[in-house]
Amino acid sequence: MIALGIDIGGSGIKGAPVDIRSGALLVERFRIPTPQPATPGAVSEAVAQIVQHFKWTDPIGCTFPAIIKDGIAHSAANVDKSWIGANGQVLFERKTNCPCQLINDADAAGIAEMQFGAGRGRKGVVIMLTFGTGIGSALFLDGQLIPNTELGHLQIRGKDAEKRASDRVRQEKDLSWEEWAERVDEFLAQVEFLFSPDLFIFGGGVSKKHERFLHLLNTRAPIVPAQLMNDAGIVGAALAARSLL
Numbered sequence: 001m002i003a004l005g006i007d008i009g010g011s012g013i014k015g016a017p018v019d020i021r022s023g024a025l026l027v028e029r030f031r032i033p034t035p036q037p038a039t040p041g042a043v044s045e046a047v048a049q050i051v052q053h054f055k056w057t058d059p060i061g062c063t064f065p066a067i068i069k070d071g072i073a074h075s076a077a078n079v080d081k082s083w084i085g086a087n088g089q090v091l092f093e094r095k096t097n098c099p100c101q102l103i104n105d106a107d108a109a110g111i112a113e114m115q116f117g118a119g120r121g122r123k124g125v126v127i128m129l130t131f132g133t134g135i136g137s138a139l140f141l142d143g144q145l146i147p148n149t150e151l152g153h154l155q156i157r158g159k160d161a162e163k164r165a166s167d168r169v170r171q172e173k174d175l176s177w178e179e180w181a182e183r184v185d186e187f188l189a190q191v192e193f194l195f196s197p198d199l200f201i202f203g204g205g206v207s208k209k210h211e212r213f214l215h216l217l218n219t220r221a222p223i224v225p226a227q228l229m230n231d232a233g234i235v236g237a238a239l240a241a242r243s244l245l
């Protein structure tokens, strides 16, 4: 059971064929820079390039950093606003001639972690959060995804949480790990108050450096780093295409 997983991010679009039973990438990933502006048409072209690179004709799964319902994007926080209302799934299918499943990027990373990483076998309420340009979230109950939670847009001190505590903000404001952890903690407290999770999974590129900051966070629930790192999006995208295989 193999699907092509494609992870669409703000700076790069990456793909690889994935064995969805093991979560293994079958060959090395192929990456192209995200076109600017990243309009639906331009992104579809890029997705088609990845499909052509692998001479792929079977189902594909694609992540996208927005609310995704029935293939349609309903938000565009850190992407071109022309995405709102666009049916990415249909656009990609037309461009590639492959059946396609579109899924929110954090939801994809979450299903990959639940299946093959830090959330394996975990019951109860699990929340995966991804810290990057924005803050993404994926909520699970007994392993089942409740999609499109968008917790990065919770209001903290009158601002979207991701405008205070994303990894981009840490870098742009040159925050120390302690300063950043304080902001992240404030966000986590809000999330914990609303959902009382049994486990938090901390994801996004910055989770590679978890030794620097995870111990500074004060959640009641245990908090563990994501395990799949760079591959979570690609693997999760492929898992999302499972129903098409």
Ligand code: BGC
Pocket: 064, 065, 066, 067, 075, 077, 078, 104, 105, 106, 107, 130, 132, 133, 134, 135, 136, 137, 150, 152, 162
């Ligand atoms: C978007 C989410 C996305 C997250 C991480 C947020 O700005 O609204 O849909 O999952 O960024 O990319």
